Amino acid sequence: xxxxxxxxxxxxxxxxxxxxxxxxxxxxxxxxxxxxxxxxxxxxxxxxxxxxxxxxxxxxxxxxxxxxxxxxxxxxxxxxxxxxxxxxxxxxxxxxxxxxxxxxxxxxxxxxxxxxxxxxxxxxxxxxxxxxxxxxxxxxxxxxxxxxxxxxxxxxxxxxxxxxxxxxxxxxxxxxxxxxxxxxxxxxxxxxxxxxxxxxxxxxxxxxxxxxxxxxxxxxxxxxxxxxxxxxxxxxxxxxxxxxxxxxxxxxxxxxxxxxxxxxxxxxxxxxxxxxxxxxxxxxxxxxxxxxxxxxxxxxxxxxxxxxxxxxxxxxxxxxxxxxxxxxxxxxxxxxxxxxxxxxxxxxxxxxxxxxxxxxxxxxxxxxxxxxxxxxxxxxxxxxxxxxxxxxxxxxxxxxxxxxxxxxxxxxxxxxxxxxxxxxxxxxxxxxxxxxxxxxxxxxxxxxxxxxxxxxxxxxxxxxxxxxxxxxxxxxxxxxxxxxxxxxxxxxxxxxxxxxxxxxxxxxxxxxxxxxxxxxxxxxxxxxxxxxxxxxxxxxxxxxxxxxxxxxxxxxxxxxxxxxxxxxxxxxxxxxxxxxx
RNA sequence: GUGCCUGUAGCUCAGCUGGAUAGAGCGUUUCCCUCCGAAGGAAAAGGUCGUUGGUUCAAUUCCAAUCAGGCACGCCA
Numbered sequence: 001x002x003x004x005x006x007x008x009x010x011x012x013x014x015x016x017x018x019x020x021x022x023x024x025x026x027x028x029x030x031x032x033x034x035x036x037x038x039x040x041x042x043x044x045x046x047x048x049x050x051x052x053x054x055x056x057x058x059x060x061x062x063x064x065x066x067x068x069x070x071x072x073x074x075x076x077x078x079x080x081x082x083x084x085x086x087x088x089x090x091x092x093x094x095x096x097x098x099x100x101x102x103x104x105x106x107x108x109x110x111x112x113x114x115x116x117x118x119x120x121x122x123x124x125x126x127x128x129x130x131x132x133x134x135x136x137x138x139x140x141x142x143x144x145x146x147x148x149x150x151x152x153x154x155x156x157x158x159x160x161x162x163x164x165x166x167x168x169x170x171x172x173x174x175x176x177x178x179x180x181x182x183x184x185x186x187x188x189x190x191x192x193x194x195x196x197x198x199x200x201x202x203x204x205x206x207x208x209x210x211x212x213x214x215x216x217x218x219x220x221x222x223x224x225x226x227x228x229x230x231x232x233x234x235x236x237x238x239x240x241x242x243x244x245x246x247x248x249x250x251x252x253x254x255x256x257x258x259x260x261x262x263x264x265x266x267x268x269x270x271x272x273x274x275x276x277x278x279x280x281x282x283x284x285x286x287x288x289x290x291x292x293x294x295x296x297x298x299x300x301x302x303x304x305x306x307x308x309x310x311x312x313x314x315x316x317x318x319x320x321x322x323x324x325x326x327x328x329x330x331x332x333x334x335x336x337x338x339x340x341x342x343x344x345x346x347x348x349x350x351x352x353x354x355x356x357x358x359x360x361x362x363x364x365x366x367x368x369x370x371x372x373x374x375x376x377x378x379x380x381x382x383x384x385x386x387x388x389x390x391x392x393x394x395x396x397x398x399x400x401x402x403x404x405x406x407x408x409x410x411x412x413x414x415x416x417x418x419x420x421x422x423x424x425x426x427x428x429x430x431x432x433x434x435x436x437x438x439x440x441x442x443x444x445x446x447x448x449x450x451x452x453x454x455x456x457x458x459x460x461x462x463x464x465x466x467x468x469x470x471x472x473x474x475x476x477x478x479x480x481x482x483x484x485x486x487x488x489x490x491x492x493x494x495x496x497x498x499x500x501x502x503x504x505x506x507x508x509x510x511x512x513x514x515x516x517x518x519x520x521x522x523x524x525x526x527x528x529x530x531x532x533x534x535x536x537x538x539x540x541x542x543x544x545x546x547x548x549x550x551x552x553x554x555x556x557x558x559x560x561x562x563x564x565x566x567x568x569x570x571x572x573x574x575x576x577x578x579x580x581x
Numbered sequence: 582g583u584g585c586c587u588g589u590a591g592c593u594c595a596g597c598u599g600g601a602u603a604g605a606g607c608g609u610u611u612c613c614c615u616c617c618g619a620a621g622g623a624a625a626a627g628g629u630c631g632u633u634g635g636u637u638c639a640a641u642u643c644c645a646a647u648c649a650g651g652c653a654c655g656c657c658a
Contacts, residue, residue, distance in 0.1 A: 027598095028598080030597085030598075030600095032597085034601075035601070035602075035603090035604095036601080036602075039601080043600095043601090045599095045600055045601095048600070048638080048639080049598090049599090049600090051638090052637095058638080081601075082600085082601055082639095083600085083601090083638055083639070084600095084638090085600075085601065128658070130658095165658065168657090168658060169657075169658075170657085170658055171658095198657090288655075288656095290655080291582090291583085291654060291655055292582040292583060292654085300655060301655095303655095303656070305656070316583075316584065316654085317654090320655085320656060322656085323656040324656060325656080327656085329656060329657095329658095330656095330657075330658050333658095354652095355585080355586070355651085355652055355653085356652060356653065357652095357653080358584080358585045358586075358652065358653055358654095359584075359585080359652090359653045359654050360653090361585080362584085362585095382585080382586075382652095384586075384587085384651080384652085385651090385652085425594090426593095426594070426595095427594090427595085429586055429587070430586090430587070430594080431587080431651075433593075441620095442620045445593090445606080445607065447605095447606075449620070450606090450620085450621090453618085453620060453621080456618080457617085457618060457621090460617070460618055461617055461618095463617095464617055465617085502597085503597080506597050506598095507597085509597095509598095510597070510598090512597085514595085515595090515597070518594095518595055518596090518605090521595090521605075521606085522595095522605085525605080525606095528621055528622065529621095529622065529623085531617085531618090531621075531622080532613085532619090532621065532622035532623080533622080533623095534616090534617075535613075535614070535616065535617090535619090535621095535622075536613070536616090536622095536623095538616075541616085541617060542617060543617055579618090580618080580620070581618080
């Protein structure tokens with residue numbers, strides 16, 4: 001809707017351009033609502049933003065912008081204020097086209113194709129397949145899935161990917177744990193000290209042991225470890241992965257692809273990655289310096305290793321890729337995995353990791369840069385941890401005592417939608433306090449309720465109008481004359497709806513899903529306010545049985561509002577509620 | 582020791598590539614249901630945007646120091 005306005009501003013700016021050193025694109029032009037509505041419907045600060053680059057005075061540029069804006073039919077008036085703000089008022093007729101665009105496009109109103117169907121790989125969750133997903137994974141899963149939805153909105157071809165760490169010591173430990181439970185289930189006695197520090201003693205391993213017996217009976221019981229280990233490794237990974245997929249489904253997350261670390265290694269991708277880096281001169285044998293944080297009496301010792309020169313690509317220190325016993329490090333596997341992604345054709349990648357992985361960001365970015373000759377790029381988003389509270393009191397979790405909360409616990413307790421909302425309603429860099437009691441309260445302590453309530457109220461109006469139907473066909477509303485919507489609350493709502501695609505685009509580009517619930521809360525607030533105005537001012541009621549034309553105009557605004565709320569909730573993976581009773 | 586993140590109203594948080602008088606909710610105080618859902622709305626009070634410098638027409642936003650809190654840093658995965 002705003003592209004014509006942006007275009008005119010861009011043309012005005014180019015008038016001052018003296019060199020071709022840079023290009024002014026419409027995306028660079030900021031349009032927003034002034035804090036004070038009396039200044040106008042929208043403003044741009046482009047004259048000031050570009051005055052330095054264009055070497056012109058902001059006022060002169062603003063005058064040129066004004067001249068071009070005035071040539072547009074939808075502009076009522078333009079004024080220049082302060083150091084160079086250009087404020088303008090839109091004609092009533094403009095709102096007709098805004099509402100109609102939403103009525104016609106539906107949830108596609110916020111979509112654009114500015115990313116040209118480019119492929120992008122979003123890797124998230126990637127939990128070790130050694131147990132059920134826990135609460136930390138919940139934020140990861142929701143964050144990753146909403147980012148994926150947003151990226152699709154702006155025209156990316158998104159692959160949602162889960163990397164399975166299905167080899168290494170922790171898998172062997174899992175298999176050994178399974179074997180102990182297997183023995184136990186077959187009547188053998190096991191003692192607590194047989195579970196070493198790195199093993200898994202959770203009850204879920206007992207369940208897997210039963211499944212193992214169902215299929216294999218007691219045939220491993222008296223066999224040596226090298227005979228059962230490979231089979232039990234595979235068996236336990238498969239079982240854990242099945243559970244992980246169920247857990248993810250319970251909060252509405254479906255992956256497009258699962259990629260196995262073992263499969264990558266089998267393809268000799270590690271060797272290939274190493275070759276590639278060697279060709280670039282990024283591999284050498286050396287000794288890493290002692291990390292400063294390690295105290296003197298620690299058992300750290302110098303060791304010669306094969307190293308990746310990641311400092312060349314912005315990392316703090318070079319990274320080991322081969323252990324002294326000759327086997328690969330975990331990072332070597334990651335080099336292989338990211339080379340695999342690059343070879344699959346992804347130039348853009350996103351990774352979602354918990355804040356405790358912050359030390360890993362630079363080396364991953366270095367790896368992608370080095371392996372792709374700087375052609376591919378990975379953006380890592382770290383999210384802070386979630387504290388779980390029970391009515392204000394923190395719930396302590398410990399793996400040892402078995403008092404850790406699983407993702408399934410959370411979903412069972414508060415449901416998919418509340419879980420998802422809580423996980424993305426805050427900036428990813430901010431810790432979340434997730435209170436089980438407050439999360440399901442029906443008040444403003446629970447903002448999701450407020451948004452759902454607005455949606456349900458709109459459905460309620462439609463029910464009253466149609467005698468029972470919670471929706472109205474947009475086609476019945478397109479011809480309504482929306483220029484009669486003149487109350488400041490109505491116009492305020494329309495202005496907010498106008499900017500919805502801007503918010504979606506901004507949230508997607510910044511990889512900041514929390515902007516969506518923030519926006520929806522504002523929409524809900526504007527709507528509730530309008531609703532209550534109708535209580536005292538009967539001329540603002542949505543349904544006026546004596547005036548069909550007026551009623552349709554108002555219902556079209558409601559339908560547009562409903563569409564945008566629904567769209568926003570869809571992006572968040574939350575199901576809108578047609579009634580709350 | 583180094584790196585990353587956080588610090589905005591009593592509390593929990595927004596604040597979009599620097600923009601005009603810094604915004605919500607909770608809590609507190611006062612109003613608004615014979616009327617489409619009061620699980621709502623209107624209004625008041627509440628701030629030296631951790632501190633100090635710097636960059637410029639303009640800094641909560643950028644830069645540098647500094648204080649406070651969180652996380653991380655070895656051949657773990």
